[in-house]
Amino acid sequence: MSVKTATTTQFSAEAVRALSELLDEPGWMLDLRLTAWRFFEEIPWPTGTEETWRRTSLRGFRLENYRPFVPDVLTEVEAEADLETIYREHLAELVSAGELVMDEGRAFYHRLDDTLAAKGVIFTDLHTAVREYPELVQRTFAQQVPLDANKFAALHYAFWRGGTFLYVPRNVEVTLPFQTLARLSQPGAGGFYHTIVITEEGASVTLMEDFFGGERGFHAGVVELYPGPNSRLRYTHVQNWEPTLWNFGTQRIRVPRDAEVVHLIASWGSKLSKVWVTLDLVEPGARGQLLGLYFTTDHQHIDHHTMQNHRAANCSSDLLYKGALKDTSRSVYQGYIKVWPGAQKTDAYQANRNLLLDGRARADSIPGLEIEADDVRCTHGATAGQIPEEYLFYLESRGLDRPTAERLIVAGFFQEVLERVDNADVRRKLETTIAERLDVDVADLGLEVDNNTDHNG
Amino acid sequence: MASVLEIRDLYAGIEGQEILKGVNLTLRQGEIHALMGPNGSGKSTLAYIIMGHPHYEVYSGDILLDGESILEMAPDERARAGIFLAFQYPVAIPGVTVANFLRQAVSAVRGYTAQKDEEGPVGSNLIPMREFRKELTEAMQLVGIDPSFARRYLNDGFSGGEKKRMEILQLAMLRPKFAVLDETDSGLDIDAVRAVAEGVNRLVGPELGVLVITHYQRILNYIQPDRVHVMYDGRVVLSGGPELALQLEEKGYDWVRQQFGNAVKA
Numbered sequence A: 001m002s003v004k005t006a007t008t009t010q011f012s013a014e015a016v017r018a019l020s021e022l023l024d025e026p027g028w029m030l031d032l033r034l035t036a037w038r039f040f041e042e043i044p045w046p047t048g049t050e051e052t053w054r055r056t057s058l059r060g061f062r063l064e065n066y067r068p069f070v071p072d073v074l075t076e077v078e079a080e081a082d083l084e085t086i087y088r089e090h091l092a093e094l095v096s097a098g099e100l101v102m103d104e105g106r107a108f109y110h111r112l113d114d115t116l117a118a119k120g121v122i123f124t125d126l127h128t129a130v131r132e133y134p135e136l137v138q139r140t141f142a143q144q145v146p147l148d149a150n151k152f153a154a155l156h157y158a159f160w161r162g163g164t165f166l167y168v169p170r171n172v173e174v175t176l177p178f179q180t181l182a183r184l185s186q187p188g189a190g191g192f193y194h195t196i197v198i199t200e201e202g203a204s205v206t207l208m209e210d211f212f213g214g215e216r217g218f219h220a221g222v223v224e225l226y227p228g229p230n231s232r233l234r235y236t237h238v239q240n241w242e243p244t245l246w247n248f249g250t251q252r253i254r255v256p257r258d259a260e261v262v263h264l265i266a267s268w269g270s271k272l273s274k275v276w277v278t279l280d281l282v283e284p285g286a287r288g289q290l291l292g293l294y295f296t297t298d299h300q301h302i303d304h305h306t307m308q309n310h311r312a313a314n315c316s317s318d319l320l321y322k323g324a325l326k327d328t329s330r331s332v333y334q335g336y337i338k339v340w341p342g343a344q345k346t347d348a349y350q351a352n353r354n355l356l357l358d359g360r361a362r363a364d365s366i367p368g369l370e371i372e373a374d375d376v377r378c379t380h381g382a383t384a385g386q387i388p389e390e391y392l393f394y395l396e397s398r399g400l401d402r403p404t405a406e407r408l409i410v411a412g413f414f415q416e417v418l419e420r421v422d423n424a425d426v427r428r429k430l431e432t433t434i435a436e437r438l439d440v441d442v443a444d445l446g447l448e449v450d451n452n453t454d455h456n457g
Numbered sequence B: 001m002a003s004v005l006e007i008r009d010l011y012a013g014i015e016g017q018e019i020l021k022g023v024n025l026t027l028r029q030g031e032i033h034a035l036m037g038p039n040g041s042g043k044s045t046l047a048y049i050i051m052g053h054p055h056y057e058v059y060s061g062d063i064l065l066d067g068e069s070i071l072e073m074a075p076d077e078r079a080r081a082g083i084f085l086a087f088q089y090p091v092a093i094p095g096v097t098v099a100n101f102l103r104q105a106v107s108a109v110r111g112y113t114a115q116k117d118e119e120g121p122v123g124s125n126l127i128p129m130r131e132f133r134k135e136l137t138e139a140m141q142l143v144g145i146d147p148s149f150a151r152r153y154l155n156d157g158f159s160g161g162e163k164k165r166m167e168i169l170q171l172a173m174l175r176p177k178f179a180v181l182d183e184t185d186s187g188l189d190i191d192a193v194r195a196v197a198e199g200v201n202r203l204v205g206p207e208l209g210v211l212v213i214t215h216y217q218r219i220l221n222y223i224q225p226d227r228v229h230v231m232y233d234g235r236v237v238l239s240g241g242p243e244l245a246l247q248l249e250e251k252g253y254d255w256v257r258q259q260f261g262n263a264v265k266a
């Protein structure tokens, strides 16, 4: 891969301009990028003394080691071949209303169901949206996650490239899920995918995104979800990066009156991952579920930092993060529930459960609560433990060898989260990723027994 | 040739505490033996040791399957060799459905392995779905379990009777040579005992040897044993025909204690 000029090899204001020019963007976007770059320069690097960074160290991460963007990605021919081999297989796993495939931020396959397009649904890559739907983008882009949310968000906004833009008009209910495949194919590059989902009042939609590739790379992503009043939005984020990638993510959801959101993050990949997920319940009747899955191996370090903000009365939030840890890997879960004054009749739950598959693995859970209303129901809990010996003996006494028994128990452990995914295809695809992570064919996990019960009788 | 499971002069215990003090017992395929005895006499310990529970230690003696010692075999190997234990207290495993668990177990015990070609494994290590479902449906009918249980999580929220029936379902699916049923009747009302016993009776035959461990005689009203053994303080102290069970019922375990107990336990 040829690197053309020094401006594209280092993170700088010049590189920001070069990228914006390459993307042929309107002036407002260049201005936004440059503002973000200034924030990035102003915000100090985490030192490890900040509460959010206390348990996750950036030692070994050097921005200079990465290219801010790749000027010329795959040729059309390579892209076509790739699409045939990898993407078709992936896409075929999920019957969807539309698909978007990107590499290094560049979209090269895109489909949207015609009837949905006729109803005004927009499903496209974010650069196309900037050109074709500037008002919609300006209304939402960087409105939930501010430019200076954190150092990596600032860097993201300076260099963002690629991402999903999904808009569902009023009262349009899309039953099939949308899916995005976002890849980083060039080793050693930075990736900056940005996702925006908007549902107008009464609408309903599901989006599943898969992030993969990124050998020896790093990724700083942002996800912004904008459900409208009384709408339903389901978002599944599968992080399947190469085990050599550093991952940083900032995701935020603002839930208005009577809207319902289910947000799920599955953190399978990366060397180190630090993701902030914030749920803001801002009007009465808003409901949100935050779900998390992770399975760490080797030296992996996965850190989720969540926030459930109850800013209005009669809202509910329910968080369940479950992780299994092997080898010398480590997970950090830091979660905060805040009930603001006046947010009466709040229901807020938070649970983080960890299964330690190796005595050397370590799971830290740091829950926090701040309640400034008096009529609330609020619980939180965290557990970490090994598989009970009695479970293993029971399964072994039925002929299962220990690895199979463990896999079955781990898959079962994740099932409690999967149960809350109501789209069967999304669930099955998640199960496939779990099987991959457990190093078996999904057929060997035998999970399809449940799904097929009705057909085979 | 009928298989033989032989427990020979077995001394065993846990953390240095001797529980079994010289157990001898021989079970042939096709036979039903009952093992009775008061609480704490070592019946469950024997059952666990036959299955290979890692917490127990064998100090001396042997357990032989067709003349070969199984003591060095892991529990899963013993299961694959044809030994089965219906647990006194089956564990619940959330998230693992009965159907999935049983498909894994049946496949393991019957030795399904993936077909391979140069590219590596193709297909799966599991019994084909269609075949499995057919068997499962039949077995559920046989032991009287509603088909809806296939989708439920293993023993999760099951009543005592449902758990015991689930053990019998596993027995039906795994078709072992020898089954040890540890207090499969305990904690059940009389209808449930009858239902479980009927399930067992449908499975007995020349291919199966059963060791029915029980505290009470009542399950033996439904499952007719060929031999009855009485365990007391880690030893089989009495063996006889079915009449021994009735005798015990009549006289109670105090009678055994008086005859064999040096130090009388409360």
Ligand SMILES: Nc1ncnc2c1ncn2[C@@H]1O[C@H](COP(=O)(O)OP(=O)(O)O)[C@@H](O)[C@H]1O
Pocket (backbone or CB within 6 Å): B014, B019, B037, B038, B039, B040, B041, B042, B043, B044, B045, B046, B055
């Ligand atoms: N895991 C264990 N730890 C310590 N003692 C045990 C354990 N299992 C059994 N024992 C002891 O061994 C003896 C026999 O118990 P058990 O085999 O359960 O008898 P039974 O099944 O006949 O009621 C009892 O005194 C019991 O306290």
Ligand SMILES: [Mg+2]
Pocket (backbone or CB within 6 Å): B043, B044, B045, B088, B182, B183
């Ligand atoms: Mg017992």
